[in-house]
Amino acid sequence: MTHYPHLSSPIRLGNVTFHNRMFAAPMGGTDITADCSVGPRTPGFYELRAKGGAAAVTASELVVHPATDASHMFHLNLTTPGNLAGWTFLADAVRRHGAIPSVELSHSGQYAGTYLTDKEKKKSLAQYGPSDGVRPDGIPVRALTVEQIHSIVEAYGETAALAKRAGFEMIMVHGGHGWLINQFLSPYFNHRTDEYGGSLENRLRFAREVLTAVREKVGPGFPIEFRMSGSELFEGGYTLEDGVKIAQGVEDLVDLIHVSAGSYQFGFSVTHPSMFREHGCNVYLAAEIKKHVSKPVATIGALNDPAQMEEIIASGQADVVEMARALLADPELPNKVMAGREDEIIHCLRCFTCMAERPTTGTRRCAVNPLIGRECEGMDITPAARSRKVLVAGGGVGGLEAAITAARRGHDVTLCEKTGELGGILKEEQAIPFKYEMYQLGVTLARIAEREGVKIRLNTTVTPELVAEEAPDALLLAVGSNPIVPRLPGIDGDNVIIVNDYYLRKDQVLDTVVVLGGGLAGCECAVHLGMEGKTVHLVEMREQVASDCNIRQRPILMKELEKYVTCHTSCTGLAVTPEGLICRNARGEEELIPGRTVICAAGQRSNTADVQALCNAAPFVRWIGDCVRPGTITQAVYQGYHAALDI
Numbered sequence: 048m049t050h051y052p053h054l055s056s057p058i059r060l061g062n063v064t065f066h067n068r069m070f071a072a073p074m075g076g077t078d079i080t081a082d083c084s085v086g087p088r089t090p091g092f093y094e095l096r097a098k099g100g101a102a103a104v105t106a107s108e109l110v111v112h113p114a115t116d117a118s119h120m121f122h123l124n125l126t127t128p129g130n131l132a133g134w135t136f137l138a139d140a141v142r143r144h145g146a147i148p149s150v151e152l153s154h155s156g157q158y159a160g161t162y163l164t165d166k167e168k169k170k171s172l173a174q175y176g177p178s179d180g181v182r183p184d185g186i187p188v189r190a191l192t193v194e195q196i197h198s199i200v201e202a203y204g205e206t207a208a209l210a211k212r213a214g215f216e217m218i219m220v221h222g223g224h225g226w227l228i229n230q231f232l233s234p235y236f237n238h239r240t241d242e243y244g245g246s247l248e249n250r251l252r253f254a255r256e257v258l259t260a261v262r263e264k265v266g267p268g269f270p271i272e273f274r275m276s277g278s279e280l281f282e283g284g285y286t287l288e289d290g291v292k293i294a295q296g297v298e299d300l301v302d303l304i305h306v307s308a309g310s311y312q313f314g315f316s317v318t319h320p321s322m323f324r325e326h327g328c329n330v331y332l333a334a335e336i337k338k339h340v341s342k343p344v345a346t347i348g349a350l351n352d353p354a355q356m357e358e359i360i361a362s363g364q365a366d367v368v369e370m371a372r373a374l375l376a377d378p379e380l381p382n383k384v385m386a387g388r389e390d391e392i393i394h395c396l397r398c399f400t401c402m403a404e405r406p407t408t409g410t411r412r413c414a415v416n417p418l419i420g421r422e423c424e425g426m427d428i429t430p431a432a433r434s435r436k437v438l439v440a441g442g443g444v445g446g447l448e449a450a451i452t453a454a455r456r457g458h459d460v461t462l463c464e465k466t467g468e469l470g471g472i473l474k475e476e477q478a479i480p481f482k483y484e485m486y487q488l489g490v491t492l493a494r495i496a497e498r499e500g501v502k503i504r505l506n507t508t509v510t511p512e513l514v515a516e517e518a519p520d521a522l523l524l525a526v527g528s529n530p531i532v533p534r535l536p537g538i539d540g541d542n543v544i545i546v547n548d549y550y551l552r553k554d555q556v557l558d559t560v561v562v563l564g565g566g567l568a569g570c571e572c573a574v575h576l577g578m579e580g581k582t583v584h585l586v587e588m589r590e591q592v593a594s595d596c597n598i599r600q601r602p603i604l605m606k607e608l609e610k611y612v613t614c615h616t617s618c619t620g621l622a623v624t625p626e627g628l629i630c631r632n633a634r635g636e637e638e639l640i641p642g643r644t645v646i647c648a649a650g651q652r653s654n655t656a657d658v659q660a661l662c663n664a665a666p667f668v669r670w671i672g673d674c675v676r677p678g679t680i681t682q683a684v685y686q687g688y689h690a691a692l693d694i
Contacts, residue, residue, distance in 0.1 A: 049385045051353050053360040058102075058367065060302040060343065062268035063216055065102035065147055068360055069381040072305075072347055072369040073107030073151040073219065073274075074401070076121065077411045077420045083113070083122040085133030090140040091422030092411065096374045097146035098426065100381030104141045105219050105272075107151035109210070112202040115195060116227075117172045118159045123150075123209050131213055138214030149217035149272065150210045152203055152261070156227030157188040157236070158311055176230050177237040177244065177253075183312060196243065196253060199227075204260030211265050218261055218269070220254075220301075223276035224318055225310035228254050232275075232293055233310070235283040247289065251296045258300040272303040272345070277332025281313040287332060291339045298342045305345040305369065306333035316603045319372070320349035322397040322481045323574075323607055327355055334364035345369050351376070351394050353384045375401050375413045391495055394484045400681050403597035414681040415488060417448070417688040428692070431456045435694055438463070438519035439501075440509035440661065443471020445672030445683030446525030447492035452691035453523075454499040461517065462496065463507040469493040471527055472651075472673070473680075478550035479575045485680070509657075514664040521694045522665035524658055525687065528651035528673035533563075537623030538647065546572055546648035558582065561628045561642030562612075563620050565592035569648030570604055570612075576646075577611025584640045585614045586630055592616060615640060651677035667694060 049055045055067050076093070078086030089106075097104050110120045124130055134150075141148035157176035160168060175195070176188045191199070207218050222228035230236040231253040237244050243252050254273075261271055275297075277290040285293070294304050308329040309317035320328050329348035337344040343366035350356055351373035359365050374380060376395035383392050393415050400414040411420035418426060435458050439450045442464030450462045468474060470489025477486035497503060507513070514522060530547050532538060544552050546568055558581055562573040565587025573585045585592060585608070592614055593601050608614060617633035618640075627642040654674050662668055669690040672683030 048387050050387055050389065051357040051384055054353060054357045054368070055385045058343065060217070061270040063147060063270050066145060067100070067102045067381060067385065068367050069101055069356070069384065070345065070367055070369045071096040071101040071104040071146075071374050072371040073105040074371045074375070075107055075405060078409070079119060079121060082127050082130070083110075083119065084127055084130045085121065085137055088420065088423050090137045091426065092420065093137060094140035094144065095378045095418060095422050095426055097141040097144035099374065099378030100385060101146055101374060102381070103147040103149050103217060105149040105151050105217075106137055108153040108221065109150050109206065110154060111152050111206045112154055112199045115173065115175045115191065115199060116154050116156070116159050118155045120153070120155075123206050123213070125209070131209065134210065134213040134215075142214065142216070147217055148215045149219050150215045151219040151221050151274070152206055152210075153221040154199060154227035156230045157182060158225060176227070177239055190239070193241065193243075200253070200256045200260050203257045204264040207261040208264040211269065216270070217272060218265060219272040219274055219305070220258060220261060221274050222254055223274050223307045225312055228257060229276060229310065233279060233284055235279070235281075247292055247296070251293065254293075254297055255300065258297055262300055270302040271300065272305050273297055273301040274305040274307060276308055276310065276318075277306040277329070277336055278308060279310045279313075280308055280317050281310060284310060284313070287335055290332065291336055294336045294340050298340045301342060303343050303345055303367065304336065304340060305347065306336050306365075307347050308332055315599075319399075319402065320397070321399070321600070321603045323603065324349065326350060326352060327359070330359055330364055337363065337365060343367060347371070349397060351380070351392070353389045353392070372397065372401060375411075375419050376415050378416070391491065393491060394487060396484050396488065396680070398680075399597055399599035400679075403599040407598060412681060414679065415684055417685045428452060428455045431458060431694065434458055435520035436518070437461070437521045437523065437694060438509065438514065438517055438665070439523045439525060440657070441471065441525030441527055441671075441674070442469035442493070442503070443525055443527055443672060443683065444473060444489055444492060444680055445687040446471070446523065447489070447496050448684045448687035449523045449525060449671055449691045450501045451492065451496050451499050452688050453694060454496070454501050456691065456694070458521075458694060460500070461502040461504065461519075463504045463509045463513070465506070465508040467505050469503070469505075472547065475547050475550045478553045479571065481575070482571060488680070509661065511660055511664055514661060519665050521667040521669075522661065523669050523671055523687070523690050524661055524674055525671040525683070526654045526657040526674045528653050528677045530647070531649040531652050532647055533620060533649055535620055535622050540623055540625070542625060542643060543623055543645045543647055546646055549646065555644070556581070556646075557643035559627075559642045560584070560644045560646060561586060561640050562646045562648055563628060564648035564650060565589070565614065565616070566648065566650055567593055567596050569646070570596070570608060572646055572648060573612045574604070574607045583612045584642055585612050586618050586620060586628060586640055587614065587616050588619045590617055653677060669693065
């Protein structure tokens with residue numbers, strides 16, 4: 048029985064009824080073929096969220112006019128063999144689970160080529176926008192002619208008609224985030240002097256023509272969702288007051304006004320709120336717009352807490368909540384909400400693994416969900432032909448994921464953890480507010496493991512003798528890693544705290560701090576301490592900090608470091624004193640970096656001794672996570688899941 052009646056209630060848009068208020072917002076598909084058709088893995092990518100209970104699932108981004116948008120994104124046409132069929136299979140995959148299939152129609156405008164893995168190629172593309180200009184990265188932009196505008200408008204309508212033919216039951220028109228329609232709406236991008244520029248009425252003309260063309264092709268009663276930025280949130284862009292007028296200017300042509308925020312070039316971490324921002328930080332935009340329009344309004348932006356989403360609907364701030372990353376982390380979130388199992392939700396970490404993978408490898412991956420991007424390999428855990436006795440050594444996320452998966456396959460699973468608490472290295476994250484969901488991941492997995500019947504033994508080290516006594520058929524080693532502590536004079540002083548122990552000793556950190564080690568863990572700890580008002584210096588021996596951070600997260604992290612931390616690169620620690628850390632700087636000179644507390648974040652080393660002692664202790668042995676090589680949550684979860692499938 049749901050505890051969230053407003054969130055779980057149906058809503059009718061046009062002539063279509065949606066069975067709850069939780070929609071899967073658009074995220075680009077897993078694989079795009081060379082001819083820009085739907086690849087074989089993509090239907091499963093969207094189907095997983097339909098199976099999980101989302102009322103609508105929107106595929107994206109479908110580029111409507113390749114002649115002026117040469118991005119390597121999805122196309123829909125009748126000229127490429129198999130193209131329409133691919134979209135039909137995708138719509139079928141969503142609809143058969145009761146969700147409404149939707150597709151986002153888009154044009155990148157001057158940001159064509161954003162998601163190309165070959166970053167140099169976009170420099171050779173024709174970049175079109177409302178006006179002539181030069182992008183911040185130096186790429187020239189050409190103004191669209193009126194004839195080209197009319198052609199693009201017609202293409203929106205024709206593509207919408209084909210999408211309906213393929214089985215889609217809703218169309219989303221992307222009018223936000225700095226893409227072409229937004230570029231026309233924005234006084235920052237649009238400097239035209241004809242009927243498409245100048246006044247807000249003129250800047251709205253292109254959006255209205257697009258929506259009119261779509262409506263003419265899909266007919267009355269067919270839901271149209273318009274995605275817009277409630278405010279561009281940068282100097283020179285349009286404001287929330289303008290956003291209200293834009294929403295009023297299109298509401299007669301649409302059935303749902305989807306209010307997002309920001310612009311690609313100037314606010315990626317606003318449009319996709321990072322871990323440094325509050326959950327629901329953009330809801331106020333939708334709430335204000337809803338006061339001034341008669342059509343239903345959707346909101347989005349780091350929403351994953353059912354209680355918060357219920358309050359948004361119940362209080363009238365929005366009619367629909369949309370989630371993207373949250374439904375990658377846990378596609379079952381809507382089903383869990385409606386079944387009263389909200390304490391089993393695996394929350395998105397906002398680590399940007401999913402968004403970094405796309406421009407890096409052209410695929411998708413999620414730190415906490417090993418199925419993402421690999422759904423066609425199997426969405427359901429297949430029961431084992433014969434139950435085996437499984438022993439898991441280590442209660443971090445890799446070990447917990449392995450234990451849960453093995454138990455779901457019907458195996459008899461025992462998990463031993465040498466400390467008195469599950470969660471592994473993620474226990475330390477409980478002291479850093481913007482990383483709390485990483486700590487919460489371990490807590491949730493522990494709860495699920497217990498409910499799946501895993502026998503958990505705390506304060507128990509797995510030794511060769513224990514394995515011999517238990518005689519398991521399979522032994523899964525997730526024994527983790529140990530912190531690297533450089534052999535420096537003074538490193539064992541009372542003023543030194545190993546970063547792994549920060550959560551236990553946080554009250555001992557004084558007002559000036561030196562963090563030794565500029566990897567991801569050191570950088571995030573330094574930012575946290577800076578946010579607390581401490582004076583923080585970060586020391587890194589390499590030429591740059593956060594080199595282990597993904598390409599989406601790193602620019603955001605660097606901005607936080609600039610606000611809160613003084614960084615010293617190419618700087619080697621020599622000794623710790625009560626006054627701070629003595630270093631050899633980039634000029635080869637000895638220098639004292641002042642700090643009454645020193646945090647050692649020099650990295651992790653695999654626990655190879657335990658692995659070597661146990662690697663032949665059972666008929667089937669697998670190594671998981673940091674004991675293989677210190678890495679990421681992504682690797683630990685993925686390896687744990689698949690190790691259990693192999694038993």
